[in-house]
Structure formats: C-alpha cells, structure tokens
Amino acid sequence: MYAPNFSEIAAVSVRRLAWAMGANMSQAVDVMVKAVPAFINAEKVCACCKDKTKCSACAFHNSGEMPEKALGLLYLEVSK
Numbered sequence: 672m673y674a675p676n677f678s679e680i681a682a683v684s685v686r687r688l689a690w691a692m693g694a695n696m697s698q699a700v701d702v703m704v705k706a707v708p709a710f711i712n713a714e715k716v717c718a719c720c721k722d723k724t725k726c727s728a729c730a731f732h733n734s735g736e737m738p739e740k741a742l743g744l745l746y747l748e749v750s751k
Contacts, residue, residue, distance in 0.1 A: 704730050 677685065689699035708716075713731040726732040 705733075707731075 685696050685699045685703065688703065689696045692699060692702065694702075708731050711731075716731045717726075717729075720726075720729075
C-alpha cells in the first residue's frame with residue numbers, strides 16, 4: 672500500500688486530532704479523509720476519477736459516513 676510522507680504541518684495536525692479523539696494517528700487520518708467530502712464537491716471529484724473500480728472504498732462515494740467521535744469534534748469546532 673502507498674504510504675505518503677506528510678509535511679510537518681500535516682503530521683502535527685494529525686497527531687493533535689488523534690490526541691483529541693483519544694485515537695491513534697491512522698484513525699485520525701481516516702476521520703480527516705471522511706470529513707473532506709463535506710467541504711469539497713464530491714461530484715466533481717468523482718467525475719475526474721481514474722479508478723472506477725474502488726468506488727465502494729472512497730470517501731467521496733460514501734460521503735456522510737463519519738465516526739461518532741469525529742462528529743463530536745467537528746460539532747465543537749463549528750459551534751465556537
């Protein structure tokens with residue numbers, strides 16, 4: 672599996688999200704990826720997709736699936 676190198680800001684941000692969630696960094700990245708479709712037009716992303724065989728594993732195709740812990744954190748941020 673492909674494992675990207677994170678920039679310093681990405682690594683620091685993921686680490687802090689993980690701490691806030693009481694989770695590990697992999698789980699925090701998963702939450703961040705699942706949150707992205709709420710802010711980006713999923714239809715445009717899907718229209719540009721070059722791998723139509725993995726739709727069932729894609730956050731854009733499955734937008735709206737968000738772990739409860741993450742929803743709580745997102746809600747706190749929005750309500751401030």
